[in-house]
Amino acid sequence: KQEVTQIPAALSVPEGENLVLNCSFTDSAIYNLQWFRQDPGKGLTSLLLIQSSQREQTSGRLNASLDKSSGRSTLYIAASQPGDSATYLCAVLNSGGYQKVTFGTGTKLQVIP
Amino acid sequence: GAVVSQHPSWVICKSGTSVKIECRSLDFQATTMFWYRQFPKQSLMLMATSNEGSKATYEQGVEKDKFLINHASLTLSTLTVTSAHPEDSSFYICSASRSGVNSPLHFGNGTRLTVT
Secondary structure, X not given: OOOEEEEOOEEEEEOOOOEEEEEXXXXXXXXXXXXXXXXXXXXXEEEEEEEXXXXXXEEOOEEEEEEHHHOEEEEEEOOOOHHHOEEXXXXXXXXXXXXXXXXXXXXXXXXXX | OOOEEEEXXXXXXXXXXXXXXXEEEOOOOOOEEEEEEEOOOOOEEEEEEEEOOOOOEXXXXXXXXXXXXXXXEOOEEEEEEOOOOHHHOEEEEEEEEOOOOOOOOEEOOOEEEEEO
């Protein structure tokens, strides 16, 4: 059974700081890994999708890496802004012909102005 | 970009009544849609996978007679919470993707259900 863990559970940083969020998964047999952002009481916004054959993806100030063999992914946020405050979730799509996604426990980020 | 619309965004109902939640893919055909439930301060738990034109696949522990799922077209899936009880109060979110495992998931904005 796939288990996805995110560390830290919560993070508070001053504006402008660079930061890294961590995601680890127990079963390396995945199709892809996706990072999401969730604002309070809202749905999820997709940030980055990394295919299992890729090492990293970049979008603006965000960079996500994937090390499938070690079961790890990181989300790097450069020059953090108060608007980045949200809960960040990683999710892995498990291989096996069934499009089942397992979500991580989430990291709640607060960027202090 | 792809957009998934979920309606209503919040609903309050009395115990014993049924509530229907709609999930629509607005600019693509979704052969598969997913329904999740999220308890406060917890991550998303998959409830069921909805496949167009066939029966939904429910996760272990999810009552299929209580959470009725219908995926009648390639752009619409509905989740009906039947005979709702206070313990069904939760945040329900749907997601959809185009066919193929390399397609990203797109999520609706969720429905906050409160059963009084």
